[in-house]
Amino acid sequence: MTAMTATTQMTQTAKLQVNDVWKTFTPKKGQAVDALQDLSLTVNANEFVSLVGPSGCGKSTLLMMAAGLEPISEGRILIDGREIDGPGPDRGMVFQSYTLFPWLTVEDNIRFALKKSGLGRTQQDELVGDHIRLVGLEGFERSHPNQLSGGMRQRVAIARALVYRPEMLLMDEPFGALDAQTRMLMQELLLQVWQVERTTVLFVTHDVEEAIFLSDRIYVMTARPGRIKAEIAIDLPRPRTLLETESDARFAELRRQVLTLIREEARRAMR
Amino acid sequence: MTTTPRRPRTRLFELRGDIPRRVYAGAGVAFIALFLAAWLLLTELQIVSPIFLPPLRAVGEELIIQAQEGILWQDVGASVYRISVGWLLATVLALPIGILMGNFRFFEGLFEPFVDLVRYMPAVAFVPLTILWLGVGDTQKFAIIFIGTFFQEVLMIMDNVKNVPRDMIQVSYTFGMSKWEILWHVVLRAALPGIWDTFRITIGWAWTYLVVAELVAANVGLGYRIMRAQRFLETDKIILGILVIGVLGLLTDYFFKATYNRLFPWMQETR
Numbered sequence: 305m306t307a308m309t310a311t312t313q314m315t316q317t318a319k320l321q322v323n324d325v326w327k328t329f330t331p332k333k334g335q336a337v338d339a340l341q342d343l344s345l346t347v348n349a350n351e352f353v354s355l356v357g358p359s360g361c362g363k364s365t366l367l368m369m370a371a372g373l374e375p376i377s378e379g380r381i382l383i384d385g386r387e388i389d390g391p392g393p394d395r396g397m398v399f400q401s402y403t404l405f406p407w408l409t410v411e412d413n414i415r416f417a418l419k420k421s422g423l424g425r426t427q428q429d430e431l432v433g434d435h436i437r438l439v440g441l442e443g444f445e446r447s448h449p450n451q452l453s454g455g456m457r458q459r460v461a462i463a464r465a466l467v468y469r470p471e472m473l474l475m476d477e478p479f480g481a482l483d484a485q486t487r488m489l490m491q492e493l494l495l496q497v498w499q500v501e502r503t504t505v506l507f508v509t510h511d512v513e514e515a516i517f518l519s520d521r522i523y524v525m526t527a528r529p530g531r532i533k534a535e536i537a538i539d540l541p542r543p544r545t546l547l548e549t550e551s552d553a554r555f556a557e558l559r560r561q562v563l564t565l566i567r568e569e570a571r572r573a574m575r
Numbered sequence: 576m577t578t579t580p581r582r583p584r585t586r587l588f589e590l591r592g593d594i595p596r597r598v599y600a601g602a603g604v605a606f607i608a609l610f611l612a613a614w615l616l617l618t619e620l621q622i623v624s625p626i627f628l629p630p631l632r633a634v635g636e637e638l639i640i641q642a643q644e645g646i647l648w649q650d651v652g653a654s655v656y657r658i659s660v661g662w663l664l665a666t667v668l669a670l671p672i673g674i675l676m677g678n679f680r681f682f683e684g685l686f687e688p689f690v691d692l693v694r695y696m697p698a699v700a701f702v703p704l705t706i707l708w709l710g711v712g713d714t715q716k717f718a719i720i721f722i723g724t725f726f727q728e729v730l731m732i733m734d735n736v737k738n739v740p741r742d743m744i745q746v747s748y749t750f751g752m753s754k755w756e757i758l759w760h761v762v763l764r765a766a767l768p769g770i771w772d773t774f775r776i777t778i779g780w781a782w783t784y785l786v787v788a789e790l791v792a793a794n795v796g797l798g799y800r801i802m803r804a805q806r807f808l809e810t811d812k813i814i815l816g817i818l819v820i821g822v823l824g825l826l827t828d829y830f831f832k833a834t835y836n837r838l839f840p841w842m843q844e845t846r
């Protein structure tokens with residue numbers, strides 16, 4: 305009975321479905337690399353899901369495939385039950401690398417994402433202004449990316465990925481290059497934004513605490529070829545703040561659980 | 576408590592450190608002054624014979640004579656005209672072909688073997704052939720400058736285009752932009768500073784090939800003037816010609832650097 309309701313609920317609200325996906329890279333020279341092997345996962349609408357796993361296990365590859373930027377070797381990826389067909393503005397992506405346009409100001413970088421939105425100038429201005437406020441960059445509208453700190457740049461990238469209101473956000477270690485302090489601020493900021501926008505998020509990170517703090521659920525991946533090793537529900541109350549959540553006893557428990565799983569895989573990856 | 580405030584010392588030799596503009600410019604001027612002083616010393620004290628190295632004075636007098644008689648302006652006019660046309664022809668072709676090669680593997684495969692082949696053929700060796708084909712007029716001069724610059728320029732522009740980060744292109748796809756929109760709004764915009772630098776470098780080479788072209792079969796131009804002076808061992812004229820070319824080269828270089836800073840102010844802090 306309960307299993308029944310759970311499944312119906314799942315199918316009703318699944319935003320992103322990755323079904324038995326395989327990915328093999330076959331470079332022109334050298335050996336073929338099996339990056340992903342029979343991987344399946346689901347992200348429900350309005351859910352915040354994190355993906356953790358050892359380096360090189362195929363996290364970025366999976367996000368790129370979900371964004372429609374990388375061909376799938378085998379299996380299917382569905383958005384709202386429809387198979388994806390290339391990249392589209394229904395999915396926003398924040399890349400692991402730095403992807404702002406250096407020749408545009410903060411404002412114009414964000415506006416650039418609205419080029420194909422068909423919105424009028426005033427509507428665009430409004431949206432851009434809203435999102436600059438959302439990520440706390442008032443006063444920097446006219447700055448160029450190279451005049452900003454790393455954390456500010458990533459905030460611009462997040463605002464730019466949110467501004468065209470994608471239904472789903474794919475984030476690849478967006479805070480990976482930031483210092484610990486900035487990183488914490490950005491995590492809280494992201495949660496605040498998510499609380500408001502309720503965009504579905506699939507978030508890749510190396511940082512277990514970050515994953516627990518942000519997510520509703522965490523998928524732990526195996527070493528390459530990547531598969532899902534475990535799925536862990538994060539039953540911490542929301543809204544969360546770093547100080548409160550991290551001092552929760554349940555947080556420590558979850559942390560130990562996830563870390564143990566990752567350690568096993570990291571060790572295997574080293575071999 | 577009584578420590579006198581220390582004046583912040585500007586350090587001259589920090590890795591990549593900035594120094595005051597006055598020091599920077601002053602050093603350059605001082606070095607040229609030093610060079611001229613050495614020249615003065617060598618010639619005025621008659622350490623070297625004027626046949627090998629004429630006194631600075633003689634070169635200055637020659638400059639005044641040529642300027643008054645109008646020869647200098649004729650030569651400069653003819654040479655600048657040839658350089659401009661030859662280089663523009665090369666650039667107008669290298670730009671679209673280089674851009675195609677940088678973006679589409681097909682065009683890279685199509686053109687690169689041929690370009691590589693011709694690139695290693697010395698432009699000087701084409702002088703007799705071009706005279707045979709095109710006569711001794713300006714067209715032949717254009718041809719030599721074209722052969723000397725085009726084949727390098729096209730590869731450099733290809734590289735400028737390839738240097739645009741892949742993720743910058745990928746992220747644009749997630750905004751729903753088409754291939755051609757991305758090519759125009761992202762790839763070309765991002766490659767432009769590099770391409771501008773390529774212009775600066777290739778026009779420098781064009782000066783070299785100009786002289787090559789004018790050494791044979793010309794009756795006006797800076798290269799011709801040098802060639803004629805050599806026949807009569809007029810070292811002062813030779814040196815004047817070389818100096819004028821040097822100054823003109825410096826001016827074009829300065830033009831491209833100044834416009835670079837004007838066109839791409841957002842590149843400055845990242846350099």
Ligand SMILES: Nc1ncnc2c1ncn2[C@@H]1O[C@H](COP(=O)(O)OP(=O)(O)OP(=O)(O)O)[C@@H](O)[C@H]1O
Pocket residue numbers: 329330331337338339358359360361362363364365366400528
């Ligand atoms: N274009 C490619 N050609 C060949 N192999 C590739 C390519 N892209 C990725 N790979 C391989 O696929 C595997 C997964 O790469 P991916 O970048 O997805 O890992 P990741 O989990 O994101 O790692 P990290 O945590 O270090 O970012 C790696 O072993 C990598 O070497």
Ligand SMILES: [Mg+2]
Pocket residue numbers: 363364365400476
């Ligand atoms: Mg990655």
